[in-house]
Amino acid sequence: MRNSAHVGKGSPHRIIGYNIQVRAGRKSVVIVDDDSDFVEVMRLVLENDDSWEVVDTFDSLESFFANFTSRFIDSESVVPDVTKMQDRSPDLIVLDVFASNKPATTQVPLTGFQVALALRDLGLQFGTLIVTSMHSPSLLSMLQGRHKDGWAYLVKSADLTSSDILHHANKALLL
Amino acid sequence: MNIKDRRFWTISFYIVCSISLIVVSSHFQALGEKYHTLETLLLSSTVAVVGYLLCRTLVLQLKSEINGSAQLNLKYLQSLKVIRELDTKTRREISIWLHGDVQRQLMNLARILRDHGDIDLASEVTKLNDETVRAMAHRLHPQQLDISLELALSDLCYGQAELQLSDNLHLQTFIKSTFVVLRTELRVAIYRIVEEGISNALKKPSTQKIFVLVSAEENSIDISVQDDGDKLTDSWKKSLGFSLIEIFVDQFGGSWSISNNKDGVILRATLHEKLSQSGDLISKQYPVFSQIKEKDTK
Numbered sequence: 023m024r025n026s027a028h029v030g031k032g033s034p035h036r037i038i039g040y041n042i043q044v045r046a047g048r049k050s051v052v053i054v055d056d057d058s059d060f061v062e063v064m065r066l067v068l069e070n071d072d073s074w075e076v077v078d079t080f081d082s083l084e085s086f087f088a089n090f091t092s093r094f095i096d097s098e099s100v101v102p103d104v105t106k107m108q109d110r111s112p113d114l115i116v117l118d119v120f121a122s123n124k125p126a127t128t129q130v131p132l133t134g135f136q137v138a139l140a141l142r143d144l145g146l147q148f149g150t151l152i153v154t155s156m157h158s159p160s161l162l163s164m165l166q167g168r169h170k171d172g173w174a175y176l177v178k179s180a181d182l183t184s185s186d187i188l189h190h191a192n193k194a195l196l197l
Numbered sequence: 198m199n200i201k202d203r204r205f206w207t208i209s210f211y212i213v214c215s216i217s218l219i220v221v222s223s224h225f226q227a228l229g230e231k232y233h234t235l236e237t238l239l240l241s242s243t244v245a246v247v248g249y250l251l252c253r254t255l256v257l258q259l260k261s262e263i264n265g266s267a268q269l270n271l272k273y274l275q276s277l278k279v280i281r282e283l284d285t286k287t288r289r290e291i292s293i294w295l296h297g298d299v300q301r302q303l304m305n306l307a308r309i310l311r312d313h314g315d316i317d318l319a320s321e322v323t324k325l326n327d328e329t330v331r332a333m334a335h336r337l338h339p340q341q342l343d344i345s346l347e348l349a350l351s352d353l354c355y356g357q358a359e360l361q362l363s364d365n366l367h368l369q370t371f372i373k374s375t376f377v378v379l380r381t382e383l384r385v386a387i388y389r390i391v392e393e394g395i396s397n398a399l400k401k402p403s404t405q406k407i408f409v410l411v412s413a414e415e416n417s418i419d420i421s422v423q424d425d426g427d428k429l430t431d432s433w434k435k436s437l438g439f440s441l442i443e444i445f446v447d448q449f450g451g452s453w454s455i456s457n458n459k460d461g462v463i464l465r466a467t468l469h470e471k472l473s474q475s476g477d478l479i480s481k482q483y484p485v486f487s488q489i490k491e492k493d494t495k
Contacts, residue, residue: 056297057297057301059301059304059305060301119340119344120293120296120297120340120343133343133344135344155296155297155300155301155304155331156296156331156340156341157327157331158341158348158352159352159355159356160341160348160351160352160355161341161344161348161352164348178300178304179304179323179327180303180304180307180308180311180319180322180323180326181307181323
């Protein structure tokens with residue numbers, strides 16, 4: 023797990039959970055994937071494009087969820103501040119469907135969907151790019167139907183190009 | 198004393214009694230008609246005693262055999278359950294390994310090959326990854342099942358069957374974070390039964406339409422796969438696929454049938470399972486999430 027910067031929308035100098043500013047004109051991205059090579063590819067592609075800044079990466083959904091929420095806990099409370107979370111959510115969260123660190127035999131594994139839905143349930147607004155090596159025509163069709171709500175789906179493949187990644191990242195952004 | 202010993206002693210006792218009876222009977226016969234009543238009385242008493250003892254021993258033996266057989270049956274059922282669970286778990290673990298590590302390595306290899314300018318070999322590796330490894334992983338355990346039953350069944354029926362689910366089964370994918378939790382074994386069983394039903398319907402060239410219905414009641418899951426193809430004939434035989442349905446149905450104490458109806462052939466299966474589990478998975482895994490929600494509500 024790596025912590026670097028965290029980012030907010032709008033003002034380029036707004037400081038949020040990670041206490042590091044995002045460069046002006048760039049959109050903040052958090053990547054959650056247990057495939058470190060893929061994370062590096064995503065980071066390189068997005069950061070080579072002037073519109074993005076990868077502010078944090080996590081190797082599991084569990085560490086992302088725990089770390090993300092804990093950043094909004096102040097000294098007087100044990101519960102994260104929802105208003106701050108809503109105000110300071112990243113522009114885009116890239117979530118691998120299956121990046122759970124629970125054993126493979128867990129009855130119901132935590133999926134990227136559940137984490138994204140749980141955060142949206144709290145009122146956080148961010149684009150969600152679901153990445154997976156699983157080919158699912160139904161998932162693709164479901165997410166295409168929710169494109170306006172900020173959902174996009176990227177299938178990992180060796181043939182994936184930089185423009186594919188950028189296209190899907192932009193597609194996932196909330197309009 | 199074990200069953201074999203007991204049998205041996207019962208038979209020996211019976212033989213000894215029979216020989217004694219013959220000897221005593223011949224002895225009284227030799228004494229003449231005067232002793233005929235005494236002979237009959239002795240004979241009847243001996244037969245009654247021997248019969249009683251024999252019956253008692255046989256009843257005891259039978260009881261012990263029934264107990265032994267019940268224990269054996271219980272052990273068989275327990276072993277079967279362990280084997281099924283192990284099978285599901287192993288399939289899933291191998292599938293996750295193929296989907297994860299193996300695919301990742303192959304994709305990296307393809308990238309490296311492409312960077313070195315070996316485009317043809319890179320394409321071969323990509324093809325191996327996409328067509329063979331991914332397909333094998335899917336056959337072992339469709340990963341969609343770990344997201345939701347709805348998604349897995351939608352993909353299974355995609356382009357080949359119409360799917361209808363009861364409202365309470367539209368779970369997990371996009372219903373916030375609250376949903377009914379069906380345990381893995383149940384999801385696998387439903388998926389495999391539908392898969393078998395569709396595959397059976399598609400074997401008939403006359404099939405044009407397949408309709409899949411899965412509905413969840415409080416204590417059971419009902420599945421039906423209706424096709425409009427040729428009807429079953431008298432020479433219809435159970436295929437291996439139907440034996441698989443039988444295994445999954447047995448696992449949940451359910452029942453299944455396949456029959457002709459006005460439209461074609463319908464396969465029906467019922468799995469018994471109390472569907473009381475439901476809830477918010479995130480809250481269960483992260484108690485802090487419930488606190489956030491509570492605070493937010495206040």
